[in-house]
Amino acid sequence: MIRKFLLPILLAAPLWMLAQENYCGTVQTDSDLAWLREWQASYNGSGTRGSDLIYVPLKVHIVGNDEGGGRLTLRTLYTDICNLNEQFAPTGFYFYIFGDIDYINNSDYYEHDWLAGAYMFAENNVTNLVNIYFVGDPAGNCGYFSPSGNAIAVANSCAGTSNTTIAHELGHFFSLPHTFYGWEFGLPDIDDQEQVDGDNCTTAADGFCDTPPDYLPERWSCFTLPVFTDPDGVEFSPDETLYMSYSSDECQNRFSEEQQEAMIDNINGPRAGLLTWEPISVADVESAELLSPEDNITNLFSNYTELSWSSVENALGYELIVSLTPTFTAISANIFTTDTTVILTELAPEKTYRWKVRVIAEGNTCEDYTEYRTFSTGAETLANDLTDLESDGWMVFPNPVAAGSGLMVKAENTWQSGDLLQVFNNGGQLIWQEQPGVGAQQHMIATNNWPTGMYLVRMTMDGLVSSSPVFVQ
Numbered sequence: 090m091i092r093k094f095l096l097p098i099l100l101a102a103p104l105w106m107l108a109q110e111n112y113c114g115t116v117q118t119d120s121d122l123a124w125l126r127e128w129q130a131s132y133n134g135s136g137t138r139g140s141d142l143i144y145v146p147l148k149v150h151i152v153g154n155d156e157g158g159g160r161l162t163l164r165t166l167y168t169d170i171c172n173l174n175e176q177f178a179p180t181g182f183y184f185y186i187f188g189d190i191d192y193i194n195n196s197d198y199y200e201h202d203w204l205a206g207a208y209m210f211a212e213n214n215v216t217n218l219v220n221i222y223f224v225g226d227p228a229g230n231c232g233y234f235s236p237s238g239n240a241i242a243v244a245n246s247c248a249g250t251s252n253t254t255i256a257h258e259l260g261h262f263f264s265l266p267h268t269f270y271g272w273e274f275g276l277p278d279i280d281d282q283e284q285v286d287g288d289n290c291t292t293a294a295d296g297f298c299d300t301p302p303d304y305l306p307e308r309w310s311c312f313t314l315p316v317f318t319d320p321d322g323v324e325f326s327p328d329e330t331l332y333m334s335y336s337s338d339e340c341q342n343r344f345s346e347e348q349q350e351a352m353i354d355n356i357n358g359p360r361a362g363l364l365t366w367e368p369i370s371v372a373d374v375e376s377a378e379l380l381s382p383e384d385n386i387t388n389l390f391s392n393y394t395e396l397s398w399s400s401v402e403n404a405l406g407y408e409l410i411v412s413l414t415p416t417f418t419a420i421s422a423n424i425f426t427t428d429t430t431v432i433l434t435e436l437a438p439e440k441t442y443r444w445k446v447r448v449i450a451e452g453n454t455c456e457d458y459t460e461y462r463t464f465s466t467g468a469e470t471l472a473n474d475l476t477d478l479e480s481d482g483w484m485v486f487p488n489p490v491a492a493g494s495g496l497m498v499k500a501e502n503t504w505q506s507g508d509l510l511q512v513f514n515n516g517g518q519l520i521w522q523e524q525p526g527v528g529a530q531q532h533m534i535a536t537n538n539w540p541t542g543m544y545l546v547r548m549t550m551d552g553l554v555s556s557s558p559v560f561v562q
């Protein structure tokens with residue numbers, strides 16, 4: 090994808106770079122690498138690594154188009170953070186989502202060129218956090234780190250499970266160049282071509298002596314290793330396992346020891362602002378339990394389906410995912426909520442859906458989902474608008490209600506002390522009663538274990554009694 094290139098240095102890029110979607114659009118100049126060069130000059134072979142985890146706060150910006158479309162799913166984001174922490178475990182970095190996710194709706198940012206990207210960073214970056222933007226198209230690349238914008242942009246299409254793009258761009262953020270540094274813009278001077286024997290490893294390419302020569306500034310697969318010849322005439326193949334190379338995601342699995350040490354000193358040095366926040370505690374949590382509706386329930390309202398699950402101690406919230414397929418590939422809803430109940434109002438009629446939930450805790454987006462449950466929507470929709478209360482000032486919905494689902498009572502006026510809600514079965518027996526909360530206008534009745542049939546909901550409000558029939562199906 091050809092984009093406007095505003096940086097003069099990019100005009101020097103060979104044509105093949107412009108003719109296809111690039112893996113990485115990061116451009117680091119010698120001055121961007123000044124800290125690293127100094128670090129490498131003083132590195133004596135042993136680092137300053139400690140045994141404690143280093144908590145790294147991410148400010149996550151999820152960018153959609155003007156209508157909010159195209160956003161990265163939460164499922165992908167949470168899984169990405171878990172992958173990232175595995176990828177950075179040897180370095181001792183532990184990434185976590187700092188505060189709320191920032192949702193941005195802007196088509197110019199969603200598919201941006203370099204200039205719009207620069208505006209996006211300037212407008213939305215938060216200081217002392219790693220600002221990362223998930224977008225549709227980051228200037229024709231899978232991703233890039235902008236040294237001047239001090240932020241990372243990643244394409245949603247490159248952020249899927251098992252991606253290494255995010256780790257790669259974070260490597261740049263923490264000072265690392267490409268292993269093939271110098272080859273991005275054509276053939277480097279012979280002195281800058283790293284030799285296999287390591288003679289010029291501190292001055293050529295990325296300046297790390299434990300990353301072997303790499304002359305491949307384009308995407309390559311580890312299954313078809315190309316062979317190069319160094320200035321000494323020694324043949325070699327690049328190391329496909331390094332995140333800072335351009336090998337395919339499935340080939341990469343590590344930062345070298347020196348790369349790790351540089352990143353550790355970088356976060357303790359010029360990036361130390363990241364460490365000024367209160368430390369987090371990574372909470373381990375139990376799984377939630379799906380409560381209602383029961384599995385395989387049919388004929389729910391497509392415009393009013395209520396899902397609920399158990400509350401879990403130490404949960405920050407819950408990620409709900411609803412899909413038409415058992416593999417959860419076609420996602421119908423994917424939301425984060427601090428509640429344990431969600432009402433879906435935009436499902437399709439006469440469809441079968443699966444739903445499951447995972448618990449999100451502080452510093453922990455890695456818990457498993459529950460087993461999924463299935464439900465089907467019917468042809469009928471809930472006719473009553475929620476604001477369209479019946480003439481006597483209250484309503485009960487949905488009606489009919491699926492056995493096991495919640496039954497909502499909504500009143501026009503607030504309840505006061507002494508008001509009462511009661512439910513009678515069709516034999517006239519009182520089976521449930523509660524006093525609604527003083528000052529509240531809605532109250533949920535659980536229909537767990539109620540047999541199918543007709544019921545009467547009776548409300549006593551300010552001394553007046555009125556009733557509404559409800560059918561449980």
Ligand SMILES: [Zn+2]
Pocket residue numbers: 113114115257258261267
């Ligand atoms: Zn890169």
